Amino acid sequence: MSLFKKSFYRSASLIPLSFLKKLGSGDTLLPYHHLVSDESRKHVQHLYPYKNKKQFVKDLDYLLTHFRAVHPEELILASQTGQKLSPGGFLLSFDDGLSEAYDTIAPILQQKGISAFFFLNPAFLDNRELFYRCKLSLVLDALEFQKPGKAVLEKMSGLLGIPGSEKTVIQSAVLAVNYLNRKLADELGDCLELSFDEYLKKVKPYLLTDQVKELIRKGFYFGAHSLDHPNYRLISLKEQLFQTRESCKYMRRSFGISYTAFSFPHEDAGVKQVFFDELQREPSPSIDVFFGTQNQKIEIHNRMFHRFNAERPEYPIEGLVKGMMLYNLKRRTIKRTLDQTL
Numbered sequence: 001m002s003l004f005k006k007s008f009y010r011s012a013s014l015i016p017l018s019f020l021k022k023l024g025s026g027d028t029l030l031p032y033h034h035l036v037s038d039e040s041r042k043h044v045q046h047l048y049p050y051k052n053k054k055q056f057v058k059d060l061d062y063l064l065t066h067f068r069a070v071h072p073e074e075l076i077l078a079s080q081t082g083q084k085l086s087p088g089g090f091l092l093s094f095d096d097g098l099s100e101a102y103d104t105i106a107p108i109l110q111q112k113g114i115s116a117f118f119f120l121n122p123a124f125l126d127n128r129e130l131f132y133r134c135k136l137s138l139v140l141d142a143l144e145f146q147k148p149g150k151a152v153l154e155k156m157s158g159l160l161g162i163p164g165s166e167k168t169v170i171q172s173a174v175l176a177v178n179y180l181n182r183k184l185a186d187e188l189g190d191c192l193e194l195s196f197d198e199y200l201k202k203v204k205p206y207l208l209t210d211q212v213k214e215l216i217r218k219g220f221y222f223g224a225h226s227l228d229h230p231n232y233r234l235i236s237l238k239e240q241l242f243q244t245r246e247s248c249k250y251m252r253r254s255f256g257i258s259y260t261a262f263s264f265p266h267e268d269a270g271v272k273q274v275f276f277d278e279l280q281r282e283p284s285p286s287i288d289v290f291f292g293t294q295n296q297k298i299e300i301h302n303r304m305f306h307r308f309n310a311e312r313p314e315y316p317i318e319g320l321v322k323g324m325m326l327y328n329l330k331r332r333t334i335k336r337t338l339d340q341t342l
Helices: 003-013 017-022 053-066 072-081 100-112 132-146 150-160 167-175 183-191 196-203 209-217 237-255 273-280 317-341
Strands: 031-033 117-120 221-224 261-263 289-292 304-306
Touching: 003 317, 017 317, 031 053, 031 317, 053 100, 053 317, 072 289, 100 209, 117 209, 117 261, 132 167, 132 183, 132 196, 150 167, 150 183, 209 221, 209 237, 221 237, 237 261, 237 273
Parallel strands: 117 221, 221 261, 261 289, 289 304
Antiparallel strands: none
16 A cells, blocks of 8 residues: 555544544445455455454444444445435455455454445355466465576466576566466466465365355345456457346345346446446346445446555554545545536
8 A cells, every 4th residue: 555545544534423424424334355354365465455354343342332224225225226325334244255254254243233335256166166366376485485596487487477596577577467477376386386276175275155044044245246257448349248137146046136246356447437337227136236446436327336455464444444535535526626616
């Protein structure tokens, strides 16, 4: 995170919450995570940081003290009707369908009396396949601890299309692998004699179908996160629509849920209005609610609710919440000024 963002969140945390609420920054807060764990998880530890149980519970206690837990059904109804949610609430969501949803997160939420949205990718459910970026994390982990020889490093450089065999350069190039050239993850794994299939069997990083059904019975809500987690910036409109439709169909068909929720993988920035227009032309069942990642931005005409990342362990929820409230006060002020000018 940039120094500017760090300074912004630190400064925001000093502002009294009552003052921000009085100014009218009371939109429903939508913090999201991927996982919560006290353990090092090799398949994600080189991709992003995450909070441990103690940190997560502390964040929940702050939210419950100062805000109202919004039930997912309230948000679905608001999306369907176009009405704003009552101010002063929060709703948690969790992406990627990782096993911690069942083992760690859901038990904590149940204890606190909170429901939440969980979003999963059908390709990874039941540990059928490992997300290509998780493979890259395992590659980086092996690079760090196996200390491969020059011949292996040169072979990896050749695959990545970079000169030399400098490990730091290779590490940067590994992280730059994207959805379009994701097969490189398997080839790089082969260089290091990694077995991703074995890792899936041993670690079981994803939710199982029966676990999802159990969590639904316990009052948790589930949605689609695309079929196999592409970055929508990199794929065509046709593929965006296919990934969205088919993953949502899978969720309805497999779990018998009456609602349809979708969160964009990676980010929604770059998704054009024609995407939403195409989906809205379709007969029911339509998608009831979309989740984006543009920091609480309001986009009700597209049934879109934007979330903010709350899983960075170096930031308690107080600074993030106040930062989002302050940021959106500024965004609304600019919008009002523009509306009056035009």
